[in-house]
Amino acid sequence: MTSGIAEPRPAPRAPTLAGNMALGFTQIVLWGGSFFLMAVVADPIVGSTGWPQGMVVSALSLAILVSGLCSPWVGRRIRRHGGRPVLIAGTLTLALGQVGLALAPNLPAFLLAWVVIGFGMAGALYDPLFAAIGQTYGAAARSAMTQIAIASGFAITLCWPATSFLVDALGWRLTCVVYAALAVVLVVPLFAFALPAGTRTEPSPPAANAAPGKPAAPCRLPGERILAVTFTSAAVIMTAVSVQLLLLLQAKGLTAGTAVALSTLIGPAQVGARILELVFGRRAHPAWALLVSSGCVGLGLLLLAVAPALAWLAIVLYGAGNGMRTVVRGTLPLSLYGQHDYAAVMGRLARMPLLGQAATPLVCGTLSAWFGFDLLLKILLAIATLNILLSLIVARRTLGAQVR
Structure with a gap:
């Protein structure tokens, strides 16, 4: 017979160096396949498709715009459900967009794929990762964030040459598929390994003047x-x-x-x-x-x-x-x-x-x-x-x- 008292949720394990290095590696792969991808693949895309270069290059701006619009919603999801499911969902969404790039038969489909990548960026890059780390570990998160940033600090140095090699060897479409495969096969398991499950914070109590049955609107904090x-x-x-x-x-x-x-x-x-x-x-x-x-x-x-x-x-x-x-x-x-x-x-x-x-x-x-x-x-x-x-x-x- 239960007492009716909720069992306290066990505290998450402390961040480890191995986990932080793994999370840093996820950022190298994810940034290489999104934010840093266009610098290498833009010219091959234009050369093989004949699409206008301005439209091709602006696709990254479109993805960043979508990511910015989605970020507050992603932050609320992390607060409610914890970081692991959100970051895994963001990674899978990003991979779906990369497959869309590889299969895009025309410019509208190409741009739509970047919209999907933008949703994935909002849920899988530094900002949602740091939100998950901070919510999980509190004051102990500072050193974890720094270690993650150290591990991912050579992202451009590694990703641009690697992407260039892949484009020369496989073409730009298969390069996108490779990044999608890395996201699914490597990044998703690393998020599952390094981020505790179910860590979330309870929603704030509703404001005194909030209508019954309706959640209070999120308020800006001082500064x-x-x-x-x-x-x-x-x-x-x-x-x-x-x-x-x-x-x-x-x-x-x-x-x-x-x-x-x-x-x-x-x-x-x-x-x-x-x-x-x-x-x-x-x-x-x-x-x-x-x-x-x-x-x-x-x-x-x-x-x-x-x-x-x-x-x-x-x-x-x-x-x-x-x-x-x-x-x-x-x-x-x-x-x-x-x-x-x-x-x-x-x-x-x-x-x-x-x-x-x-x-x-x-x-x-x-x-x-x-x-x-x-x-x-x-x-x-x-x-x-x-x-x-x-x-x-x-x-x-x-x-x-x-x-x-």
Whole structure:
């Protein structure tokens, strides 16, 4: 005979290094088959199909747009059902979209496949993964997030050459199938292995003025909007540099070969910054990491603008700041809003940066074509300055409240 008292749910096991490395590997595969895929396959697609290059390239922006619109909904699902089922569903959705790419007979079907990939990105990349980790482990999640980011830090360095090899050997359609197979055969089991089942938080009690039988609308938490704008400005810079870095370096007088060689410094700089954060930053509030991240990115862009001879240092500083940004966007909201609201907050915080990222390639391409790369670099510097100012405001409010 039962007592009628609910049994307490067992606490999830602590995050392990093996599990975090496995989760980092999932991000390499998933980013390589989505966000980083277009940079390699765009030209082969246009060459084999004759579809307009602008439409082919804009498909990635379409996927990012869909991902941004879905992110708040995904965050609520993680909060209600836990991270494992949502991330597995997101991975399978992404794989379905990749198969759709491989089978696409025409441009509309190709674009529809990228819409499906966008749904998968919303449920399987860094933001939902960090939401799941933070909701599961609470304060212990910070080191786990950093270890995941370290493990996945060479995603571009690994994925672009691997994708290029696959395209040369198999063609772009079978390359998409390979990424889909990796998602199903490797990523899904790794999520099942590394993420505890059934970890969720109970919904908040309804507001006093909520109508009976209706859930209260999700409310913005203090400082959430300014944090969203801060993350958006950083995400726009990251996307613009990812798309335009080689051309910006060449506009500053570097040869194409030198530009490519220097761009390879980003990966090691990202990983190095994340290792330093893991070793030395675990006792510091994440607001300090936010300041370091925005300052390094801004200084890197300034050096590129005024001292092209120091382009190597500019890229190292930018890479370090961007590497820190990936960790901060997971750890800072957790420290500000706590474990209970974390998954829902992460979903809301992801929307504005993703929408900004969706628009960035088109805007940057237009600005560089009409006004040149010098003006584009000045605009990026202005955005970096805004990001530093916003970061100072966030840090002042956060650290000031901590002192009080």
